Amino acid sequence: MATIFPFLWFNTQAEEARDFYLSVFRNAKKLGSTEVPDWVSGTNRTVPIATYDFALEDLRLRTFNAGAGDGFNDAVSFFVETRDQAETDYYWEALTSDGGSERACGWLRDKFGVNWQVCPEITLRLIGDPDRKKAERTLQAMYKMRKIIIADLEAAMPANASRPKCAAVWDRSMYHIRTKARRLSPIKLLAGIGNCTTHKHTATRDAPLKLRVIDGDCGQEPVRAISAVLQSRAEW
Template structure:
């Protein structure tokens, strides 16, 4: 059983976000939805908290109000093994959000994601500083990571 899990603070969109994330990632499920008691002013009967799992990783989400919006200081790193997986995740997660640089994006709820292939770490781990420099410069020029572009930069003379 997982003993540590991400806890996300939303301003009224916890269930919508959880359902969206569950639709994007395989092996995912909405586990529970709890509501504020009916007698609570302004929030009675609305969704209070949601428990869900993304690819087996358990998350908790709370509709806590507007006090604490998401920032890029926290993001979720998603390993994407192929370009088609990168393309699919990028398209779905960025819809209604905004692209960033170097594989980062913000979804429509303001949560930051990094969609990154393992080959990036392998190429950046090469002992040749000229190769890693070319790969780094190529990555810094990308929004969505392009595996072919990384490989071309690595192989360039």
């Protein structure tokens, strides 16, 4: 069965690059190397033509000493998706260390010229929000960054301080939500809300409303979403 993995051409620094990446990533290991009976010169030294295999977070890679080539460019980069700000900070600092360079919007170039993106997993969800105005505010905030700062992205997202995190967007049921929310008591209204499925809240026959939540996560309670509607009636 064929396998596919990244193959990185270096002048004479393939072994050093491998060792650097092994030092950065916590789940990393050497997989072997192969030298051929030929030599290349560059960066003030001569080394064997060789390949060095290794794995980073279960991704197999191979570096290659082969003399001067075309070099690395922006068209190809490694995307490091991080869980939180602490992990983002760690990989950003590690990969830019010892001569690397920071670039815009979470991009960086390490000391060997290889391009990386260090991106918190929440980033694409925020800038891809179905509410285009919120997504645009977040995107503009990201454009001003080098390293991604999650708190600054989240701060840019709300339209105002009182807007609930789990914002509701109405479709054809807008009229029913507005009129029934005024007419029913909060207790009866909230009692009618059903369970949450993926980004969707529905109501039972006791409250014939349909509420579709298109941002936030499914952990947001339906009751909290409807409570926000009741609390913001003055804005209708």
